[in-house]
Amino acid sequence: MAPLLPPSLRALLPPDLERRLPQDEIPELGPLLQIRLGAGRPVELCFPGVSRFLAPSGRLVPEASQAWVPDGNLAHQLLQRAAQGSLYALEQELQHGFLTLPGGHRLGLAGQVIAHDGGYRLVHVGSVNVRLARAQPGAGLFLLEALAARRLLPPFPSLLLAGPPGSGKTTLLRDLIRLASEGVAAHGLEGLRVGVVDERSELAACHHGVPRHWLGPRTDVLDGAPKVAGLMQLIRTMDPQVVATDEIGSSEDARAVLEARKAGVIVLATAHAGSLEELAARPGLGPLLAQQAFDAVCLLARRPRPGQIAAVLPCPHNPRRGE
Amino acid sequence: MLAELGAGLAVLAATWAGQTLAWALARRVRLLESLEHGLLLLEGEIGSGRTPLPEACRQVAALVGAPWDHFWLRVAQEVEPPACRPPDQAWRLGVEELGRRMGLTPEDRAALTRLGDRLGSWDGAEQARLLERTRHQLGVHRAKAQERWEREARLWRFAGFSAGALVVLILY
Numbered sequence: 106m107a108p109l110l111p112p113s114l115r116a117l118l119p120p121d122l123e124r125r126l127p128q129d130e131i132p133e134l135g136p137l138l139q140i141r142l143g144a145g146r147p148v149e150l151c152f153p154g155v156s157r158f159l160a161p162s163g164r165l166v167p168e169a170s171q172a173w174v175p176d177g178n179l180a181h182q183l184l185q186r187a188a189q190g191s192l193y194a195l196e197q198e199l200q201h202g203f204l205t206l207p208g209g210h211r212l213g214l215a216g217q218v219i220a221h222d223g224g225y226r227l228v229h230v231g232s233v234n235v236r237l238a239r240a241q242p243g244a245g246l247f248l249l250e251a252l253a254a255r256r257l258l259p260p261f262p263s264l265l266l267a268g269p270p271g272s273g274k275t276t277l278l279r280d281l282i283r284l285a286s287e288g289v290a291a292h293g294l295e296g297l298r299v300g301v302v303d304e305r306s307e308l309a310a311c312h313h314g315v316p317r318h319w320l321g322p323r324t325d326v327l328d329g330a331p332k333v334a335g336l337m338q339l340i341r342t343m344d345p346q347v348v349a350t351d352e353i354g355s356s357e358d359a360r361a362v363l364e365a366r367k368a369g370v371i372v373l374a375t376a377h378a379g380s381l382e383e384l385a386a387r388p389g390l391g392p393l394l395a396q397q398a399f400d401a402v403c404l405l406a407r408r409p410r411p412g413q414i415a416a417v418l419p420c421p422h423n424p425r426r427g428e
Numbered sequence: 429m430l431a432e433l434g435a436g437l438a439v440l441a442a443t444w445a446g447q448t449l450a451w452a453l454a455r456r457v458r459l460l461e462s463l464e465h466g467l468l469l470l471e472g473e474i475g476s477g478r479t480p481l482p483e484a485c486r487q488v489a490a491l492v493g494a495p496w497d498h499f500w501l502r503v504a505q506e507v508e509p510p511a512c513r514p515p516d517q518a519w520r521l522g523v524e525e526l527g528r529r530m531g532l533t534p535e536d537r538a539a540l541t542r543l544g545d546r547l548g549s550w551d552g553a554e555q556a557r558l559l560e561r562t563r564h565q566l567g568v569h570r571a572k573a574q575e576r577w578e579r580e581a582r583l584w585r586f587a588g589f590s591a592g593a594l595v596v597l598i599l600y
Contacts, residue, residue, distance in 0.1 A: 116509045182514075185548075190507040190515030191480035193552035228550060 109137050113207045119182040121175055125163040142179045143232030147172030153410045180233040187212055199227045209238035209310030240318050244412055245280035248403055249292055251417045257401055259293045261285050263371050267378040268405030273412030274375035275351055279308050281373055282349045286321020299324040300345030302335030308351055333361040340368050349373040359389045366398050439592035446588015450581040457577050459530050460570035462496035467563040475556030481515055481548050482508045499526045519544030539565045
């Protein structure tokens, strides 16, 4: 049976919480997707399509009234442990409201903020959300098959993966990067040189610049770099045939993607949006669609399971595809 | 023959006792110097480099060298997994051990513990200011310790020898 949590993540949890959590996955609930903690509230564990609270005995219960409400601020304790007592070293991450943990898991933060340097900074953490990163080799093959069915393969297309939070965009992108790098003989795709700008260290989960997730034999990762500068730097220095980045959204991101496309590079990216209309309505992403920066947009859904392909929408005016 | 040997031993023991007291004074000066140096290095690591605390402490340990590195290594070890202690607890444990092994005064302990209470928190610039303040305070303690060493070290050595000689004179 698979463990509920990877050991590196379990080691970071406050002891009160760690000893209550089950060791192994619960078959009827499936893999754990998130742990949500907050001061004065029960611990919530999120599984595909369902959530449970942690009871004092360590059982998982559906009702919050039966759940264990920890003393003290578990959220702050977890943050302290994750930061190894060095919150000052995470100023930038805390401004962005999240922290990437070893293994690429993401610790989202909420609480009291103050104005700081023209933006905001968290000063007291009231709740956190641990989102587990799961490498799912093979997840991208379903998408490649859908693309092949629409005659969008070969060559490897530029793709935008869009979906709501928790729909598996990053997991799918990670696997597409691996497939692009390794090549997929069944679809006539040769391995390509891939450059990844991993601003939030989620795609590759780098430690001192070395990826912990396998992203293929021809993949270079620029870890922690801002997307805009990173994409251009990779194109200038590493001669990639494909560049990939997570969560584009701003006008600057869009400009960088367009520059990459003009440089003849395939782009793989993700964005938050529930539909093509929502995507087009976002100020940074609308122009990308209008200028046909992607060969196809893949819409993902959270249900019935994260990574569910809801729609594959080929770019309707793409001259390369002759459609 | 035995009486002469006994007299020699008495003088030697008393001189050794005086010397030990003088060494303790010198050792305290060196300890405070090393702590000041360590805090200066930590200030640079935290204030400018934003180096995470465990890594910063290990770097300080490497630069201050043995036997002063033990404190910094202990703090790093307590903050890192698997212990994952909050920095104030880790620091306090380090200070307690340092006090036991090296003989910190209550004032030294208080200054260091106050620093530990705020160490690792959000603001790097504030950390650097706090480190500077603690370093300055330890500098004052060190200056006093140095003064005391200059004043008393010879006295203890001489007093030790004299006490031994006096014992011999009284006994014989």
